[in-house]
Amino acid sequence: xxxxxxPDIHITVSEGASLELRCNYSYGATPYLxxxxxxxxxxxxxxxxxxxxxTLVQGIKGFEAEFKRSQSSFNLRxxxxxxxxxxxxxxxxxxxxxxxxxxGQGTELSVKP
Amino acid sequence: xxxxxxxxxxxILKIGxxxxxxxxxxxxxxxxxxxxxxxxxxxxxxxxxxxxGITDKGEVPNGYNVSRSTTEDFPLRLELAAPSQTSVYFCxxxxxxxxxxxxxxxxxxxxx
Numbered sequence: 001x002x003x004x005x006x007p008d009i010h011i012t013v014s015e016g017a018s019l020e021l022r023c024n025y026s027y028g029a030t031p032y033l034x035x036x037x038x039x040x041x042x043x044x045x046x047x048x049x050x051x052x053x054x055t056l057v058q059g060i061k062g063f064e065a066e067f068k069r070s071q072s073s074f075n076l077r078x079x080x081x082x083x084x085x086x087x088x089x090x091x092x093x094x095x096x097x098x099x100x101x102x103x104g105q106g107t108e109l110s111v112k113p
Numbered sequence: 114x115x116x117x118x119x120x121x122x123x124x125i126l127k128i129g130x131x132x133x134x135x136x137x138x139x140x141x142x143x144x145x146x147x148x149x150x151x152x153x154x155x156x157x158x159x160x161x162x163x164x165x166g167i168t169d170k171g172e173v174p175n176g177y178n179v180s181r182s183t184t185e186d187f188p189l190r191l192e193l194a195a196p197s198q199t200s201v202y203f204c205x206x207x208x209x210x211x212x213x214x215x216x217x218x219x220x221x222x223x224x225x
Contacts, residue, residue, distance in 0.1 A: 009153065032211040043203065044216045051211040090155060094210055099144045099163040101207075101214055102172070105155035 002027040002093050004104035012110040013081050021076040021107050023065075023091030032094035033074040035065055038106075039087045047089075050074065061085070086111045115139045119204050119217035126194040126224045134189040134220050136204030144207045145187040146214065147171075147179065149200040156203065162187055194224045 003026045013019050025031055032051050036044040048059025055067040065076045074091060091104040120135045138145065143164050148156040148171075158171030162181040176198060178190040187206075191198060201221050205214040 006155075034213055043218045044205075046213045049211075049213050092214075096210065099161055099210055100158070100169075100171070101144075101146060101161070101205075102158060103148070103156040105153065 002031070002095055002100060002102050004091050004093050004102055006089075006091055006104035006107050008107045009105065010108045010110070012112060014112045015083050016080050019076075019078045019081045019085070019109070021089050021091075021109070023074045023076065023104060024072055025074060025091070025093045026072065027093055027095070029096050032096060033065075033067060034092040034094065035059065035063070035074075035076050036090045036092065036103075037061075037087050038090065044090065047076070081109075081111055083111045083113065085109060117204055117206055117215050117217040119202075119220050121220060122218065123221050124223070126191075126222065128194060128196065128224060130194050131190070131192050132194065132222075134191075134202055134204075134222070136187045136189065136217060137185050138187075138204075138206040138215075139185065140206060140208070140215070141184060142206035142208050142215075143184070144209060144214075145181065146205040147177070147187070147189045148203045148205065149173065149198075150203060150219075151200050159189065159202075191222075196224050198222065199224045 005024045035047040094101045117138045146161045147159040157173045160179040162168045204217045207214040
């Protein structure tokens with residue numbers, strides 16, 4: 001069975017500082033991995049995705065993530081955070097066999113001026 | 114482009130009442146999903162479907178039912194509403210695997 005863990009419930013960073021949000025997954029085959037962002041009261045927007053190939057993927061809004069199979073991780077990074085990045089971030093794993101798509105608990109990001 | 118449309122946006126139910134949350138997509142996607150979102154719990158998968166006539170349980174299916182008679186529609190049925198079903202419900206769809214999911218704007222349900 002697939003599962004996703006986001007160890008950090010809430011993170012606060014200063015504007016302009018770098019950011020890394022952690023995501024660990026469990027899945028027996030090659031996973032399809034996603035990061036989504038949700039602003040307050042809004043739906044979910046895709047930031048980036050990994051299906052295969054280059055393990056460093058670029059997304060929208062200056063975000064990137066690196067797939068590390070040996071660590072079962074897919075951490076999200078941004079070199080310089082902007083106040084508008086304050087939101088909740090969700091990591092998800094999709095099954096390569098069948099249609100199941102499982103999300104993590106989410107990490108809430110706050111940005112200090 | 115309508116995308117994924119959920120109705121209603123808000124609803125208050127009394128304990129024991131039943132209701133159907135509607136979800137429709139106009140992108141001809143095969144896969145559709147229902148999630149519930151509770152504070153600090155992330156999104157939990159309730160049911161999903163990989164095509165018309167095919168549905169499967171997710172992580173938290175108890176108290177819910179679904180059907181998928183057409184590619185476009187994937188309604189979620191609550192038969193006997195309980196306070197524990199107070200939540201925000203999201204419907205999503207995607208063409209297949211591997212592709213990303215597109216989400217509706219959510220339905221905020223309160224059971225009192």
